[in-house]
Amino acid sequence: MDERVEKTPDTTLHHRILADVENRILSGEWPPGHRIPFEHEFTQQYGCSRMTVSKALGDLVRRGLIERRRRSGSFVAYPQVQSAVLEIQDIRHEVEALGLAYAWRPQGRTLRVARAEDRNRLDLPPRARVLAVTGCHYAGRRPFCHEDRLISLRAVPEAENEMFDDNIGPGTWLLRKVPWSAAENRISAVSAEPEIAATLGIAAGTACLVIERRTWTADQHITQVRLTYPGDRHQLVAAFTPSQSS
Known part of the structure; x- marks a missing residue:
């Protein structure tokens, strides 16, 4: 038949x-x-x-x-981004790998004496000074992810005079300037708050993927960053091998 x-x-x-x-x-x-x-x-x-x-x-x-x-x-459709969980990815490289033009648009920059919450984020002593930076990364004309970053001026004093306003985001600048010896990623799913949702061009309450990362060198923390991605545009990938048994 x-x-x-x-x-x-x-x-x-x-x-x-x-x-x-x-x-x-x-x-x-x-x-x-x-x-x-x-x-x-x-x-x-x-x-x-x-x-x-x-x-x-x-x-x-x-x-x-x-x-x-x-x-x-x-x-x-915009291509869905895949990031390695066990690596520190340069967002600029992620965007350009998609064949799209990258742009960094700063929103806020504040120098201050570390607050209690800042000291908790970066394990800092009293009276330590920090730089807080917020902004948005773009892929073409579309918001790619929102960044909320805290930098320890104790670990990176030269960041005090860096404006991050020439399409070089804080993460790219830090990867080029400051060696790091360890990092920690925390990944969660959240509903977008109204302010961040407006920045990303999505409805408040939309599901988002959040990566919170801390890096340090020797015995001091360098930076802590919170990256918020629209959940339907990003995937995380972990590559690993079987652990060796004794």
């Missing part, structure tokens, strides 16, 4: 639409964030039913190539 599916005009057009859109995305002709034609525009272009177009677009959504936004249309 021949179980091959019979090719009909609708199935042929479905695959043609699917292939045409996929090729335009993968070739870079339609970059991440680009709005693709509305369904009625596809039906006119290909002379097919709206059901055929909807099925093709649904397949593209399942492949992770486009995302559909209510009342706004369909857009080329």
Whole structure:
């Protein structure tokens, strides 16, 4: 018995639409964030039913190539980022690896004597001085992640005069300037607070991935940072080998 599916005009057009859109995305002709034609525009272009177009677009959504936004249309999806849990990633390199332009936009910079919460974050003695920096990393025109960082001026005194306003975020600057000997990552899922949600361009309460990292050298902490990512755009990956038994 021949179980091959019979090719009909609708199935042929479905695959043609699917292939045409996929090729335009993968070739870079339609970059991440680009709005693709509305369904009625596809039906006119290909002379097919709206059901055929909807099925093709649904397949593209399942492949992770486009995302559909209510009342706004369909857009080329931004690639999902994968970060290694056991490494310190330079956010600038992560963004550029996606083929997108990187930008750092500072929001706040404060020099102060360490508060009680600062001393807890960086295990500092009384009267120690710190630099608090907040800002947002961008991938193309889209917010990538929010950063809230505390730097110990005891460990990194030269940070006091660094403005972090030339598209070089604090993390990139620290990786270039300050050697570290140990680090700790804490990972959690949170609902975006209104202020951070506004910065990231998402609705308050949206699920986000938070990475809290501390680094230190010898016996003193260098920095503690809280990075908040929209949860649907980021994955964490840990590569490891079986532990050796004695």
